Amino acid sequence: MTSPQLPHLATALRNPRYLVSEWPWRALGYLVSTAPIAGVLSVGLLLVGAPLLAAVNAVRQHGRPIPLPLALFLTLGTLALVGFAPIVSAAVAAVERWRLGLVDPRPLPARRWSGVAERYTSASAWREVAYLVWLGGVVPVVYWVYLLLVLIDILVVTSPWLAGDADQVIVLWDIVDRPGEAVPYAIVGVLLLPVLWYGLGVIAAVQGAVARWLLGSSPDIVELREVTRSRARLVDAYEAERRRIERDLHDAAQPRLTSLTLQLGLARLDVPEDSPAARPLAVAHDQAKGLMIMLRQIVHGIRPQSLTDLNLAGAVRELADEAAVPVTVHADLDRPVPENVETTAWYVVSESLNNVTRHASATRAEVRLTQAGDRLVVEVSDDGRGGADPARGTGLTGLADRVSAAGGRLLLASPPGGPTLVRVELPCHR
Known part of the structure; x- marks a missing residue:
């Protein structure tokens, strides 16, 4: 860009x-x-x-x-x-x-x-x-x-x-x-x-x-190295805090909300339908179920549970199955990927496929996950109309910022008429 x-x-x-x-x-x-x-x-x-x-x-x-x-x-x-x-x-x-x-x-x-x-x-x-x-x-x-x-x-x-x-x-x-x-x-x-x-x-x-x-402006090498190290520390601290919030929501708030929803459901069974308390109880039960779904989505947005259960390749295939257009996934990952890199790569694929659905008018898409040396390469391509522009609010600017915070880079090729290719390279230093 x-x-x-x-x-x-x-x-x-x-x-x-x-x-x-x-x-x-x-x-x-x-x-x-x-x-x-x-x-x-x-x-x-x-x-x-x-x-x-x-x-x-x-x-x-x-x-x-x-x-x-x-x-x-x-x-x-x-x-x-x-x-x-x-x-x-x-x-x-x-x-x-x-x-x-x-x-x-x-x-x-x-x-x-x-x-x-x-x-x-x-x-x-x-x-x-x-x-x-x-x-x-x-x-x-x-x-x-x-x-x-x-x-x-x-x-x-x-x-x-x-x-x-x-x-x-x-x-x-x-x-x-x-x-x-x-x-x-x-x-x-x-x-x-x-x-x-x-x-x-x-x-x-x-x-x-x-x-x-x-x-031209050229920061001193020592200052540049310290900025890089501080950014890495901030990213690690952010990831640790995000995992803590996810754990607290998943292990504490979500089970209690699930229990509350069950109790309200049981209470509805014991209250006659013509009772004055039946309607407020039904509304409370529906709201609890909606809140449980919302909490599940919040937890999913912090770190997708599929990453924990299926690793990156499986989580990406799950995204492909849920996409509105046919998506082919090619994953060639022969080494473990750091957790923060997995999360960033998942968001890259998720945001890119959302853009394909909403803006590209594509009939199919393809996702490639490969490892080149010490870098994870994520490529998302589609046969849509192209012309992707970060200035139009397609989420690419925020995606580039997220990739940059992880020490990687985002490359975009999207000529008018298509096709569009989003390529992200992320370092996998453990």
Whole structure:
């Protein structure tokens, strides 16, 4: 289930009318505005990187030791780069997030300044430093190569006019003396102009994708791990509390209500039909029976008794037998499934079959239960009209939330006209 996204350069590149749209000019503006920032950063990297490479090359080729002043300069320069990079990256990242709107207007969360110490301890800050290295080390090289290709193409296009001079002109790998000899090369050069114009967009799209990847919000690994563990603890606690409520209702309230219903039934037999108490007693008896049915449904909604009695495969087959359309069940479960996963899988099948009955106009459905590695895979398909949309209140959003709480994921394929396939993958760690 995906929400509609704003158009951006990466999607515009797939449009046949890309070359005559505004996107190539936006890409050009993005790259031109990148040049001064990348140039300044590359100078900073070269101040330390170039002497370092030269020193390493001298040691490797001639075996000379690095002079002490040079070693001291390299050490201090490296420490300065590493020390100031997290601070500089904060300002550069803020500018880059703003500039990214030229080629990718999708919102990119901004990071708040949380103090100097946080700049040296958070993973997000060091991802911004990595973007600084990319911007100052890789981007200039790509720009120079692209500029060289553009200059070569310009030379090829203008070669017929240059060949009219007294001197010989070298066009690619050939030497031309007359304009006529250069015309075929000029034609190829003109044909390559749209390719270079398109390549400009590819470079901008790749740069924007790297910026979004490195500058986007990324929780620290430790925090993300703790969130995952806390969610697992909450799910386990919820399941334990749900089982306790089910046990109390099933073992305490339900037997007493059943006994009350029997006593009222016996009392009805002892009271004459013409007695004033006969009618109120009959109403109370019917209400008790209705309440017993309701309580049974509540207990069934907490954890289906069929799961306890028949396990997952049997409970799903019971759902299939009760469905309004013919349902075929294929179950290949060779290992036990954790209880909370069983419950989630049962609800997936139950809600999916309800959707088939109410919304799909299907004539048949199929349920598959398989185990792939340490995951339980549940697939529910039907031959209905398709077009399932979570926004229309078909229960898919709540189902996706339930699956996500169990650590799984839900995939939906439902093109207009059908068929519809709901696939759920649930982890089975015991």
